[in-house]
Amino acid sequence: MLDQDHLFRFVFENTDMRGELVRLNASFQTALKYHDYPPPVRDLLGEAIVATVLLGATIKFDGSLNLQIQGSGPVKLLLVQLSSERTFRGMAEWDPEANYAGDKWSLNELVGDGRLAITVEPENFGDRYQGIVDLCADTLSGVLENYFDRSEQLKTRLWLGASDATAAGLLIQLMPQKNDKSTHNQYQEESDDWQRVNHLSNTISMQELLHIPTKELLHRLYNEEDVRLFEAESLSFRCKCSKPSIENMLQSLGYQEVSEVLAKEKVVSVKCEFCKQNYQFDTVDIERLFSESISPVVPKTRH
Ligand SMILES: [Zn+2]
Structure with a gap:
């Protein structure tokens, strides 16, 4: 089914906004099958994988895009690597002694004090890039929204979710205006378009994010908007060890x-x-x- 293990990009016509929707099923299952993660760790890893895919679709890179979280909580390390060929691998190191009961875990409870680093490792030549943010929000999406705001100066919102079978994410972003030579300040202004689309996106439920077919979901969320959907790109798990x-x-x-x-x-x-x-x-x-x-x-x- 096309909806599974694919990234969908779309734009809101006649605005400066774009969006991405990703849903991983078999590829996420493959990433999980070598490990025995407790559900909260599995869900955080799923969110981190889809976040890396969404991030990878907003920036140009050749080589590997890495998202790494290091912390002092039950999850000490989480690492996701995405290749420019849209394959990924990911792992989390977790404390087997900790009690993972309950289904609502904040990022802080899982990771404690820590930092999130986004790194681009070029395949051949080019600069290695690294951006680091503190884990200053209760959710991974909140931390990444801060990262986009500070490091990329792009207004961005993310909705991330994962279950035992699926990991999914939605991103909307205010793009830089092409002919504007001034600094990014203008983009920080929240236009009516941005506020409206932000509000519509915010109505998404976890069930919709994880399960509703992409076209139907975009229609449910944005039926009053003029949305143009691009061809889907497939994603798969691949470990590059050898x-x-x-x-x-x-x-x-x-x-x-x-x-x-x-x-x-x-x-x-x-x-x-x-x-x-x-x-x-x-x-x-x-x-x-x-x-x-x-x-x-x-x-x-x-x-
Ligand atoms: Zn391997």
């Missing part, structure tokens, strides 16, 4: 550290944090790896 990337990571750790693990464990085993794929290296593999490793030191990154 044996060579794990070998690079081991080489960057250095022979001494790796051989100490080998001596103790008899085998060096590395599990991908996203897809749980296990990579194993025995003595022969490690000797071969380091006898070949005249390559330059590779920076430590997530593999």
Whole structure:
């Protein structure tokens, strides 16, 4: 079904506003199947994945767009990576000792004090970009609205939701006016159009966001508006871990550290944090790896 695992972009004709709607089903299920997340952690991860997809559709990037949350609560780390080919992977590190009872968890209860970073890692050349905001709102959508306001100077609203089967999000944004050479101040003014569309969007329920077919949903929300919908773009889960990337990571750790693990464990085993794929290296593999490793030191990154 076209509605599933797709991103829809649309514009409000004769205004400076655009929108995006994303719904992830099978791809979200794939991201979840390697983990056993408690429901509040799963929902936050789902929201973070759709938020990254929505974000990725508003900025041009070539390589990887990362959304990372670090905190002091039960969720210590949450990381989503989106590629310019519209594949993603995501994971959360959570405290198994914490009590996850109850279904209404604020961002603060889950993450505690923390920060959210948006990073663009270019594929080949180009600048690495990073924007950081404090977790100064009770919801991920609130934090991201602040981020857009401060870092991108674009008025933006987001509605995010996730359940065990689906993660979905809606974004509306006031675009910069093309011929305006003045600063962004003008865009901060809330026009009647913006206020009206904002109000209409705000009527969306979680049930509608997660389940109503896209065209029907847009009609329900904006039936008085002139909305032009663009062709849908598909999204899928893909983990980019590979044996060579794990070998690079081991080489960057250095022979001494790796051989100490080998001596103790008899085998060096590395599990991908996203897809749980296990990579194993025995003595022969490690000797071969380091006898070949005249390559330059590779920076430590997530593999
Ligand atoms: Zn993996």
